[in-house]
Amino acid sequence: MEDIGIVSYGSYIPRFRIKTEDIASVWGKDGSAIEKGLGIKEKSVPSIDQDTATISVEAARAAIRRCNINPQDIGAIYIGSESHPYAVKPTGTIVGEAIGATPNLMVADYEFACKAGTAGVQSCTAMVKAGFIKFGLAIGADTSQAAPGDALEFSASAGGAAFIIGKEKVIANINHTCSFTTDTPDFWRRAERKYPSHGGRFTGAPAYFKHVTSCAQQLMEKAGTKPKEYTFAIFHQPNGKFPVQVAKMLGFSYDQIKQGLIVPYIGNTYSGASLVGLASVLDVAKPGDRIFLTSYGSGAGSDGFDITVTKEILNLKREKAPSVMFMVNDKEYIDYGKYAKYTDLLYWE
Amino acid sequence: MDSNVARFWRQIPQRYNLIGNQCGSCNKIFFPPRESCPYCRRKSMEKMHPYQLKGKGEVITYTIIHVGPKDFEEQVPYPIAIIRMDEGPQITGQIVDCDYHKVEIGMRVETTFRRIQEDGYTGAIYYGYKFKPCSVD
Numbered sequence: 458m459e460d461i462g463i464v465s466y467g468s469y470i471p472r473f474r475i476k477t478e479d480i481a482s483v484w485g486k487d488g489s490a491i492e493k494g495l496g497i498k499e500k501s502v503p504s505i506d507q508d509t510a511t512i513s514v515e516a517a518r519a520a521i522r523r524c525n526i527n528p529q530d531i532g533a534i535y536i537g538s539e540s541h542p543y544a545v546k547p548t549g550t551i552v553g554e555a556i557g558a559t560p561n562l563m564v565a566d567y568e569f570a571c572k573a574g575t576a577g578v579q580s581c582t583a584m585v586k587a588g589f590i591k592f593g594l595a596i597g598a599d600t601s602q603a604a605p606g607d608a609l610e611f612s613a614s615a616g617g618a619a620f621i622i623g624k625e626k627v628i629a630n631i632n633h634t635c636s637f638t639t640d641t642p643d644f645w646r647r648a649e650r651k652y653p654s655h656g657g658r659f660t661g662a663p664a665y666f667k668h669v670t671s672c673a674q675q676l677m678e679k680a681g682t683k684p685k686e687y688t689f690a691i692f693h694q695p696n697g698k699f700p701v702q703v704a705k706m707l708g709f710s711y712d713q714i715k716q717g718l719i720v721p722y723i724g725n726t727y728s729g730a731s732l733v734g735l736a737s738v739l740d741v742a743k744p745g746d747r748i749f750l751t752s753y754g755s756g757a758g759s760d761g762f763d764i765t766v767t768k769e770i771l772n773l774k775r776e777k778a779p780s781v782m783f784m785v786n787d788k789e790y791i792d793y794g795k796y797a798k799y800t801d802l803l804y805w806e
Numbered sequence: 807m808d809s810n811v812a813r814f815w816r817q818i819p820q821r822y823n824l825i826g827n828q829c830g831s832c833n834k835i836f837f838p839p840r841e842s843c844p845y846c847r848r849k850s851m852e853k854m855h856p857y858q859l860k861g862k863g864e865v866i867t868y869t870i871i872h873v874g875p876k877d878f879e880e881q882v883p884y885p886i887a888i889i890r891m892d893e894g895p896q897i898t899g900q901i902v903d904c905d906y907h908k909v910e911i912g913m914r915v916e917t918t919f920r921r922i923q924e925d926g927y928t929g930a931i932y933y934g935y936k937f938k939p940c941s942v943d
């Protein structure tokens with residue numbers, strides 16, 4: 458089988474953090490109970506001059522620095538996000554220009570709650586396989602917003618990851634991919650509304666768990682694999698609890714998921730979440746490692762990937778860009794007042 | 807297109823990718839790009855070629871802004887520095903991702919892609935470079 462997969466990758470996490478206990482104290486809630494319940498200690502906060510376009514550019518430039526491909530050979534850019542800076546004008550046009558990939562380029566922005574980035578990886582893989590493009594760039598990035606005082610305020614954060622897909626110098630082969638999609642109204646944001654709404658308890662069993670387990674089982678059936686054959690597993694991480702529970706339900710151990718479990722330190726980066734986890738795994742991966750990934754997007758759907766790391770990863774200049782753990786640890790704490798200013802909570806129309 | 811949008815649009819190569827130019831006669835590099843080389847003058851005519859800076863440099867001097875212009879009011883206090891790029895040109899730029907009292911002369915910095923300004927909540931968003939401490943040099 459011909460190798461098609463990840464040629465390079467990069468990620469970006471904004472530097473500011475706010476602690477769960479600091480958000481809780483503003484609303485008169487028990488911070489340590491929430492921290493325990495959600496499994497999130499702190500979350501990343503974008504600076505006032507950052508958005509999904511700037512995060513995408515930083516992640517994409519990191520990916521290019523590591524592999525030295527000619528950006529003019531990138532034939533498609535798909536960016537998944539629920540916080541594109543413009544409702545009409547694709548983020549991909551800005552990213553394409555900023556990495557020097559324009560103008561002979563296919564671009565579209567994707568939106569599928571937290572799984573729009575993995576949908577981009579699937580599209581790029583298909584386009585490379587069909588021979589339409591030499592390289593494709595798929596990005597999942599968000600600066601997710603939550604209404605002040607809403608439960609989501611403890612998790613909604615910012616970050617993203619970018620993946621160059623191709624069939625030359627593939628560092629991680631995408632062996633199989635599949636999806637599981639239904640109409641499930643667990644979480645949504647109506648057009649022209651600033652903050653999302655959610656179905657409360659409805660977000661668990663019939664939404665996240667049903668879609669992730671169904672997609673994961675379908676993928677292992679397709680690949681003919683068992684959980685123990687994987688070195689690493691990454692699940693969408695809306696909080697620190699769901700991915701741990703779903704891993705257990707499917708038969709994966711905590712050791713398999715911990716390298717890709719980033720949400721306790723930065724919160725839920727939505728379209729970036731499972732892909733930042735994948736970037737963290739690729740930061741340490743060795744030839745022969747097998748990676749299992751399932752994303753989840755409300756609404757609802759899940760994309761699954763069965764990936765094998767190749768020898769080529771030893772030639773990738775991973776040191777040319779900061780690792781996920783470096784960015785997790787390179788942080789500056791802010792209080793709720795600054796958080797409100799940076800995330801535009803003080804603005805109303 | 808209003809004049810703000812048109813002006814920014816023309817400057818996208820400079821603002822996004824630090825595209826300056828190089829004199830084909832004496833090899834000096836300029837940013838922003840110049841019509842002709844001030845050293846070679848007529849000899850440089852038709853010999854100015856686009857040249858992309860790598861984005862790394864060193865702080866020559868800096869100041870801390872406490873009262874910022876309209877689009878930067880919410881960012882004060884913040885450092886503005888003159889940076890000597892590794893290729894030679896000196897660029898003025900804002901330094902971000904760094905406590906302002908930790909900025910120092912000689913510090914290595916690199917470009918980062920940020921929002922620079924916007925035409926209010928309904929207008930265009932303008933992106934470009936700022937500087938941050940070097941993460942990987």
Ligand SMILES: [Zn+2]
Nearest residue numbers: 829832843846
């Ligand atoms: Zn000259």
